[in-house]
Amino acid sequence: xxxxxxxxxxxDLDRAGHLRRITEEVDPFLEAAEIQRRVFAAGGPALLFENxxxxxxxxxxxxxxxxxxxxxxxxxxxDGVRALVAAKVDPKAFVADxxxxxxxxxxxxxLLPRPVRDGAVFAHAIALDEVPRVTSWPEDGGPFITLPxxxxxxxxxxxxxxxxxxxxxxxxxxxxxxxxxxxGLHYQIHRGLGVHHAAAIARGERLPVCVFVGGPPAMTVAAxxxxxxxxxxxxxxGALNRRSIRMVARGGTHVHADxxxxxxxxxxxxxxxxxxxxxxxxxxxxxxxxxxxxxxESVHHREGAxxxxxxxxxxxxxxTMFGELIHELTGPLVPTxxxxxxxxxxxxxxGVHPLLFAIGSERYVPYAKDRRPMELLTQANAILGQGQxxxxxxxxxxxxxxxxxxxxxxVGGFLTNVLSRFDPARDLHxxxxxxxxxxxxxxxxxxxxxxxxxxxxxxxRRALATHVKGELxxxxxxxxxxxxxxxxxxxxxxxHGEAGDVEPLLRALRGLEGFPLVILTEDSELAARSVAxxxxxxxxxxxxxxDIHGVDAxxxxxxxxCRGSLVIDARIKAHHAPPLVEDPTVTKRVDRLGVRGAxxxxxx
Numbered sequence: 001x002x003x004x005x006x007x008x009x010x011x012d013l014d015r016a017g018h019l020r021r022i023t024e025e026v027d028p029f030l031e032a033a034e035i036q037r038r039v040f041a042a043g044g045p046a047l048l049f050e051n052x053x054x055x056x057x058x059x060x061x062x063x064x065x066x067x068x069x070x071x072x073x074x075x076x077x078x079d080g081v082r083a084l085v086a087a088k089v090d091p092k093a094f095v096a097d098x099x100x101x102x103x104x105x106x107x108x109x110x111l112l113p114r115p116v117r118d119g120a121v122f123a124h125a126i127a128l129d130e131v132p133r134v135t136s137w138p139e140d141g142g143p144f145i146t147l148p149x150x151x152x153x154x155x156x157x158x159x160x161x162x163x164x165x166x167x168x169x170x171x172x173x174x175x176x177x178x179x180x181x182x183x184g185l186h187y188q189i190h191r192g193l194g195v196h197h198a199a200a201i202a203r204g205e206r207l208p209v210c211v212f213v214g215g216p217p218a219m220t221v222a223a224x225x226x227x228x229x230x231x232x233x234x235x236x237x238g239a240l241n242r243r244s245i246r247m248v249a250r251g252g253t254h255v256h257a258d259x260x261x262x263x264x265x266x267x268x269x270x271x272x273x274x275x276x277x278x279x280x281x282x283x284x285x286x287x288x289x290x291x292x293x294x295x296x297e298s299v300h301h302r303e304g305a306x307x308x309x310x311x312x313x314x315x316x317x318x319x320t321m322f323g324e325l326i327h328e329l330t331g332p333l334v335p336t337x338x339x340x341x342x343x344x345x346x347x348x349x350x351g352v353h354p355l356l357f358a359i360g361s362e363r364y365v366p367y368a369k370d371r372r373p374m375e376l377l378t379q380a381n382a383i384l385g386q387g388q389x390x391x392x393x394x395x396x397x398x399x400x401x402x403x404x405x406x407x408x409x410x411v412g413g414f415l416t417n418v419l420s421r422f423d424p425a426r427d428l429h430x431x432x433x434x435x436x437x438x439x440x441x442x443x444x445x446x447x448x449x450x451x452x453x454x455x456x457x458x459x460x461r462r463a464l465a466t467h468v469k470g471e472l473x474x475x476x477x478x479x480x481x482x483x484x485x486x487x488x489x490x491x492x493x494x495x496h497g498e499a500g501d502v503e504p505l506l507r508a509l510r511g512l513e514g515f516p517l518v519i520l521t522e523d524s525e526l527a528a529r530s531v532a533x534x535x536x537x538x539x540x541x542x543x544x545x546x547d548i549h550g551v552d553a554x555x556x557x558x559x560x561x562c563r564g565s566l567v568i569d570a571r572i573k574a575h576h577a578p579p580l581v582e583d584p585t586v587t588k589r590v591d592r593l594g595v596r597g598a599x600x601x602x603x604x
Contacts, residue, residue: 001076002243003216005120006260006306009073010060013046018069020045022599027053028143030586033136033311035593035600036061037582040311040318044603045069048306055132057301060308063217064321073217077242078329084108084239085332110238113160113245119257120302121212122248128180128299131213131261132307133172137279138583141288142174144278146309149212149223150185152196153253155203160247160254164192165233167223170211170263170294175274177293184275185209185267186291188438189447190388197267197292206266208253209294214260214308216241224322226330226387251297260305267292277577280439282351282540283314284577289446313580314536315348323348338386341379342400345408346389347539349532353437354539356392357414358383359406362399362457373397373427373455380429380453391437393449394539399457412485412531419487419516420464421456424550425561429453432545441577442543450545462487465514472512475504482528484519489565490528493520496571502549509551509565518567527570541570 003009013019020039026032026049039047039062046069049059064070071078133143148170154162168191171177171184187193193209200207212219218241222233234245234256246257255262276288310318323346334344340361347355360379362371380397383389396418398406403417429452436449443449464487472481477494484490489512491505502520509518519538521527527537542548547569550562572579594604 001073002241003218004243005216005258005302006060006214006308007304009063009217010046010048010306013063013069013073014048016072018045018072020047020599020603022047022049022593023051024593024599025051025053026059028055028059028132028134030135030138030583031590032059032061032134032309034582034586034590035604036309036311037313037317038590038604039600040065042603044600052132055130055307057132057305057307059132059134060306061310062318063308064220064310065318067321067324070321070325074240077218077240080242081239081329085329108239110242110244111235113232113234113238113247115160116246116248116257119246119248119255119259121255121257121259121262122300123303124301126299126301128172128183128263128296131172131299131301132309134307134309136311137285137313137580139285139578140278141171141276142177143172145170145172145211145213146312147213147220149215149219149256149259150187150193151210151212151254151256152193152207154196155200155205155207158253160234161232163232163234163254164196165219165223165237166191166193167220168193169275169278171275171278175288177273181296182273183211183263183265183294183296184273184291185294186275186278189435190390200267201269204269206268206295208251208264208266210253210255210265211263211294212256212259212261213263214306215256215258216243219245219256219259220308221322221325224319225326259302261299261301261307263294263296264298264300265294265296267294271295279313279580281312281315281317281319282354282439283536284441284540284579286439287441287577315351320348323352338379338382340375341383343408344383344389345414346392347411347535349411350535350539351440353388353391354393354440355535356383356389356395357408357411358395358397359400359408360397362401371458372423373457376455376457377429377453380455384431384451384453391435393436393440393442393451393542393544395451395453397453397455402457402459411535415488415517416464416486418454418456420460420462421458422454422516423461424516424566425554425563427455428548428561428566429455430545430560440540441575442541442547442573444543444546449543452544452548462516463514464516468515469513472508474508478505478508480524482524484528484534485531487515488517488519488534489515490519490521490524490534492522492524493569493571495522496569496573502567502569506549506551506553506567509567512551512565515565518565519570520567521570522572538568538570541572541576542568
C-alpha cells in the first residue's frame with residue numbers, strides 16, 4: 001500500500017479493523033502514554049485519540065504495535081525491499097531468480113526523492129506551543145516528540161543525496177528552553193546528525209535542521225534504519241512506501257512535503273542547554289545533560305494534521321517492532337558486511353545495546369584437537385567496530401558448527417549454549433575505558449564504560465546445573481539463591497554500598513559446580529522469574545570491567561580471568577539512573593476507558 005499521508009494510513013487501518021478510536025477526553029500529560037503502554041502490552045489495535053485535552057490535534061499511537069500490523073501497513077512493499085537486499089547479498093543468484101528480479105524495478109523507481117515546489121505541510125503556520133505536548137513518565141523534564149524524523153544535510157555537500165534522517169530525542173519545553181523559540185535536540189554518539197553538526201562547526205556555520213512529525217509511516221521506519229553510508233534514509237523510505245518522497249527546498253535545506261508537522265530551525269556550534277530527564281528504552285530515566293539547542297524559526301502543519309507518538313520504557317514496547325522489522329530486512333546483509341559472521345541479534349529485553357549475541361565461524365585451525373576461539377575474536381572485533389553495534393557492552397559469540405540448529409533469538413537457549421562451552425580462564429576479553437551507549441548509566445560517566453566479549457567454541461566443557469546440590473552456605477546479607485536458567489544462579493545481595501562485600505561471597509562459591517554464571521541483585525526471585533527479567537537485570541545494571549567478579553580470579557599478561565564461577569554484580573548503584581514507575585493515580589484514571597461502554601472495553 002502506498003500512503004500519501006499519515007491519515008491515509010490510519011483510514012486504511014480503520015477499514016481493516018486494526019484501529020480503535022478513543023472518543024473520551026484524554027490528557028496528553030501521562031494519560032495518553034499510560035494508555036499506549038497498556039494497549040501495546042495487550043496486543044491491542046492502533047489508537048486514534050480524537051479528544052485531546054488542551055489541543056485541537058488528534059493523537060495516534062500503536063501504529064506499529066504488532067508484527068501483523070507492521071506487515072499489513074507495508075504489505076505491498078516488503079517483498080520489493082527484500083529483493084533490493086537480495087540483489088546486494090548475491091547479485092548473480094538474484095538475477096537468476098526471475099520472480100524476485102521482477103520485483104526490483106517497481107521498488108527502485110521510488111528510491112530517488114522527488115523535488116516539488118510546495119507541499120501540504122505548509123498549509124498552516126502555528127506557534128510551537130500549539131502542538132500536542134505528550135509527556136510519558138512522571139519525572140520527565142517536559143513534553144517530548146517521541147517519533148521525530150530529524151532531517152539534516154551535509155554542510156560540505158548540501159542536497160538530498162547527502163542527507164540524514166534520524167530519530168533523535170526532541171524536548172519541546174521545560175528546563176531553560178525559551179518558550180516557542182527553542183527545543184532540545186539530544187543526539188547520541190554514532191549518529192549521522194553528529195557528523196553533519198561537526199562539519200558545520202568546522203566551517204563556523206549554523207546547521208539547518210528540520211523535525212518532521214507524521215507523514216507516511218515509511219518515513220518513521222526509515223529514521224531508525226541502520227543504513228549503509230551513501231544510501232539516504234529518504235531513498236529507503238520511498239522504496240518502502242512505493243512512492244518517492246516529495247521534498248521542498250526551503251530555508252537552505254529541504255522539507256518533507258507530506259509531513260503532518262514540520263519544525264524548522266538550526267543548531268549552532270556551541271549552544272547547549274540542559275535536556276532531560278526522560279524515561280528511555282532501557283527502562284530507566286536518562287538523566288539531564290547539556291545537549292544542542294534547536295533555534296526554532298517556523299512551525300507548520302498540514303490540513304487535518306495528526307500527531308503520532310509512542311512510549312519508550314522497559315522493553316518490550318512499540319519500538320521492539322521496529323527492531324524486528326530491521327532485523328528481518330537487514331539480517332541477510334550481515335555476512336556481506338562481517339565475513340564469517342552468520343547472524344547477530346541485539347537483545348531487546350536487555351534494551352538492545354547492552355547485550356549482543358552473534359554466531360560466527362571458527363576456520364583458522366580446523367585440524368586443531370584443542371579448539372579455542374580464534375577467528376571468533378577477529379569477528380568479535382569487527383562487530384564491535386560496526387556502527388551502532390559498537391555500543392554493545394556484552395557480546396556473546398559462538399560458532400555455527402558447534403550447534404547448527406541454534407536459534408540466535410532464543411535468548412535462554414543461546415546463553416545455555418555459550419555457558420556450557422566457554423572457559424572463564426581464557427575466553428573473556430575486555431575493553432576498558434571506552435565508549436558506550438549515551439543512555440546507559442552503568443558506566444563511569446556519560447558515554448563512558450567498558451565492554452566484554454565472551455567467546456565459546458568446541459564441545460561442551462561442563463554440564464549445567466538446574467538445582468543447587470546440598471546447602472549453599474552464603475555470607476551474611478546474601479541469600480535466596482534461585483536458578484534462572486540451567487547454569488545461571490541468581491543470589492539476593494545487600495544493597496550496593498551496604499554491609500556485604502563481594503569477596504566473602506566469592507570464597508563461599510568455591511566448589512560450586514554447574515553454575516558458570518552467578519548474578520547478584522536485590523531481588524533474586526524477580527530476576528529469576530523469567531528470562532526477560534534476568535537479562536534486563538543483569539545487563540542493564542552492570543559495567544563489565546567494574547562489576548564482573550570471579551571465583552579464583554587472576555590476571556595474566558594483563559588479561560583477567562577466573563577458574564570458577566563468573567559473578568556479575570547487577571545491583572543498583574548510586575550513580576545509576578532510577579527505574580521507570582507509573583503514577584498509580586494516572587493508572588486509576590485510565591481504568592475508566594476499559595469499563596463496559598467505554599472506548600477500550602475488552603482491551604484494558
